[in-house]
Amino acid sequence: MKLFPVDPLQEAAESMGALGDKGLSRRDFMKFCTGMAALLALPASFIPKIAEALGGKKPYLVWLEFQDCCGNTEALLRASKPTVGDIVLDILSVDYHETIMAPAGKQAEKSLMDVVNNQKGKYLVVVEGSIPMKDGGVYCCIGGRSAVDIAREVCGNALATIAVGTCAAYGGIPAALPNPTGAVSVKEAVPGATVINLPGCPVNAENITACIVHYLTFGSLPNTDKLGRPYFAYGKRIHDNCERRAHFDAGQFVRQWGDEGHRQGWCLYEMGCKGPETFKNCPTIKYNEGTSWPVQAGHGCIGCAEPNFWDTMTPFYRRLPKVPGVSIESTADKVGAGLAAATAAGLVIHGIGRAISPKKEE
Secondary structure: OOOOOOOHHHHHHHOOHHHHHHOOOHHHHHHHHHHHHHHOOOOHHHHHHHHHHHOOOOOEEEEEEOEOOOHHHHHHHOOEOOEHHHHHHHHOEEEEEOOOOOOOHHHHHHHHHHHHHHOOOOOEEEEEOEEEOHHHHOOOEEOOEEHHHHHHHHOOOOOEEEEEHHHHHHOOHHHOOOOOOOEEOHHHHOOOOOEEEEOOOOOOHHHHHHHHHHHHHHOOOOOEOOOOOEHHHHOOEHHHHOOOHHHHHHOOEOOOOOOHHHHOOOEOHHHOOOHHHOEOOHHHHOEOOOOEOOOOOOOOOOOOOOOOHHHHOOOOOOOOOOOOOOOOOOOHHHHOOOHHHOOOOHHHHOOOHHHHOOHHHO
């Protein structure tokens, strides 16, 4: 009989199992489980469940790269909470990843097809990069096969596909006008596949890990918005979690790069920041070991987590005509992706009459 409440962190530590034999300290493991619970908006009571899931059987995972810059792979390899070696590669059986795998050529392709043929409906796929459809998909071929052919076979037989980065989620820069290769998203190329989108240039590696941890813990992928993005990472606008939001509310704006407001960390809305209509958790998890993110570093958000951002968000230094919505409870489903659904009263309610005046008048 237990006379005192059970400490969930202690239970998590006791569930650590084989991971401890691989050099992962108990402290780091508990921090990771706690961080994942927080990122997924789960109470502390779920920490032991996460720990137990991480110590179970390793699921199979394959990583495909198509029309991309490899930025999402680079982001994954630089993950530090904890490192890929400490957690991700220890709890997953990563059987195919062109950048980090040992086999090459026909041996590499055999590794991929072994998973597809022997683990049908049981493996996860991560796709990085868009898929060209024009001219039979000849603009991206691997091992003599087109990207669309590979994606339809691999993603079509997978348990689920995680589209990382804006190119895989929406087509990204390759799909920008005039889209010469006919680049599309994974979901467009393989309509029947179960796809969860993690857009961003690049994706934050913590969001990838959180999606996988959610699957291992609950046996399902996280709930998503109408664009296929998990709510835990894309349920709030950048504008609503930004550390410069108080300056927006006070009508304090940077008017020129390097001016006094810029040096004091004022709002970058006047300089073209797209945070008011971009949904992502950049301000809360940040990049580079959680040290910073673009707006904190002094540059406005360019809206890279939104569909067609290269066409709809440019010029990047032009101010948005309106601020869509004012409530911190707004979600992508309620506000919508475009300014057409914006609340016209946004600027007035925030008391920023100065912001709608031409800069030269200042």
